[in-house]
Amino acid sequence: MKFKNLRFGRSARLGVAALGGLGVAAMAAPASAATDVETAFIFNTLSFLMHGFLVMWMAAGFAMLEAGLVRTKNxxxxxxxxxxxxxxxGILYYLIGYNLMYMxxxxxxxxxxxxxxADPSITADGFVGEEAGYAAGSDWFFQMVFVAATASIVSGTVAERVKLWPFLIxxxxxxxxxxxxxxxxTWGGGWLSEMGFxxxxxxxxxxxxxxxxxxxxxxxIGARKGKFVDGKVHPMPGANLPLATLGTFILWMGWFGFNGGSQLAMGTAADIRDISSIYINTNLAAAGGVVAAIILTQVMYKKVDLTMALNGALAGLVSITAEPLAPAPGLAVIIGAIGGVIVVFAVPMLDKLKIDDVVGAVxxxxxxxxxxxLAVPxxxxxxxxxxxxxxxxxxxAYTFIFSLIVWTIxxxxxxxxxSEEDEVDGLDKAECGMEAYPEFGVGSQRM
Structure with missing residues (x-):
């Protein structure tokens, strides 16, 4: 069996099913089980590709969420x-990232x-047999869309004041x-995997x-101009909450690929059963996060905050991601609800620390x-x-220190x-030379 493409930190899921659904009988009698092996290979590969493009769709969700939570000029x-x-x-994960993580x-x-x-056993004449249980390219695609999601998280936090090219570097x-x-x-079989993380x-x-x-x-980078003045927090509300809501729903949908595809196999009945459970728990955790955020903001502020409800959904999804299969549905709701509660308290806490996080991504x-x-056990x-x-x-510690060094350099x-002038005018003009809503710009108002 080839292990380099598999995520190691997943205990029992790296058994027979996760290795392609080949089954003990198929491996013991490969000639008679050739059709079953090929079928499992096809479904496992399809799972990576299908769930992968769902995760890719999360890029649209991040874009719409952030576009809705910044001001029009950005x-x-x-x-x-x-x-x-x-x-x-995508390019960096091809050039260096994947092999640095798995090879x-x-x-x-x-x-x-x-x-x-490297699929030497798959030829133009047909399927001969592939010991990994799926096409190598499908695995690369699925892993690549995950790293893209990681980078999107950074974008929202530092919005409205970071320059384009340093951010891309x-x-x-x-x-x-x-x-x-x-x-x-962990996923590459390194030291944390060996510890059981x-x-x-x-x-x-x-x-x-x-x-x-x-x-x-x-x-x-520091806070946006005018965010913290004389010890007070000055809200800078987003310009398009319907767009932010659409982005949240897109992310919610993409999360089924994020968590469901992480079963790493779809070649057996057991795999399909587990993917179904993962979908259910993922959905319930998000719902729990929304309801908890709605109730808590009503109690604390006497009004329901839509942005907190949106972030409550995302916090519920993040919370269940570490273990979406094992919990019973009721526990999934609780895990997600606690995530929603965390967000309601964490957002104002960061404001008190004078850390300006535009979309609440931290x-x-x-x-x-x-x-x-922490909830996995x-x-x-x-x-x-x-x-x-x-x-x-x-x-x-590794990520924060490494990132701090790079940002400082x-x-x-x-x-x-x-610059302060560019920040006031908006980065749309300063960095892009165009506005998202030109009809509402200063120039149009003078006409």
Missing amino acids: TTMQCLKNIAIYSVA DVSGFIGSFSIWSA FTVVLTGIIYPIQGSW SDFAGSTIVHSVGGWAALAGAIV SVHLIAGIWGT LSNGDASFVTQIVGIVSIG LKVTIGVRA
Whole structure:
């Protein structure tokens, strides 16, 4: 069996089913079971591709969410950053990221080499048999869309004041080096995997990593002009809440690919059963996050805050991502609801610390991601709280320190922050030379 393409930190799921649904009987009698092997190969590959393009659709969700939660004068910039993020992530994961994460991992790091598909047993004449149980290219595609999601998290936090090219340079480092190295520690079979750290689909490996990188950026870049004045927080509401709501629903839908595809196989009845359970728990956790955020904001502020409800959904999704299969549905609701509660308290807490997070990404992806990873032992008997804490702390320290260094280097060399004049005018004009809503611009009002 080839193990290099598999995510190691998933306990029993790396058994027969996760290795392609080949089955003991099929491996013992390959001639008579050739059809079953080929069928499993096809369905496993289809699962990676189908769930992968659902995760890719999350790029649209991030773009719409961020475009709705920034002011009109920065909307074009957010859309540009998000399509650039997805493109940069794909190229970097091809050039260096995938093999650094999965190829010949020796404890802490993989191989510095360009990825290439290797399916020698699949020829133009037909299927001969593939020991991994799926096409190598389908696995690469599925892993690639995950790293793109990580980078999108950073975009929202540092919106409205970061310059385009320094941000894209950071994206290169994040997607090509930072993310793959820490990912190899668990999903690549590295040292955290050997300890028993468990993160099914990436509450820490994907979401908290994005959150730590975003937090480092927010600290180095600083807050938007006018956000914190004389010790007071001045709200800067988003310009298009319907667009932000659409983005949240797109992310919610994409999350079924995020968590469901992380079953890593669809070649047996057991796999399909587990994917169904994952979908149910993923949906219920998001619902729990929304309801908890709605109730809590009504109690605390006497009004229901839509943005908190949207982030409550995302926090619920992040919270269940570390273990979406093992919990009973009722527990999934509770896990998601706690994520929703966390967001309602975390967003104002960051404001008190004078950390300007435009879309609440640090609260959603970092803090709720930590909670979700800690919650794994509640339903997964193979995980321990001590090991989960070790994984959270080690990945967090590595990502935050590495990101802080990169952001600082960019700041002292080429600069990361837009000028005060550009920030006031908006980055759409300053960085892109166009406005998302030109009919409502200053120039149109003079006509």
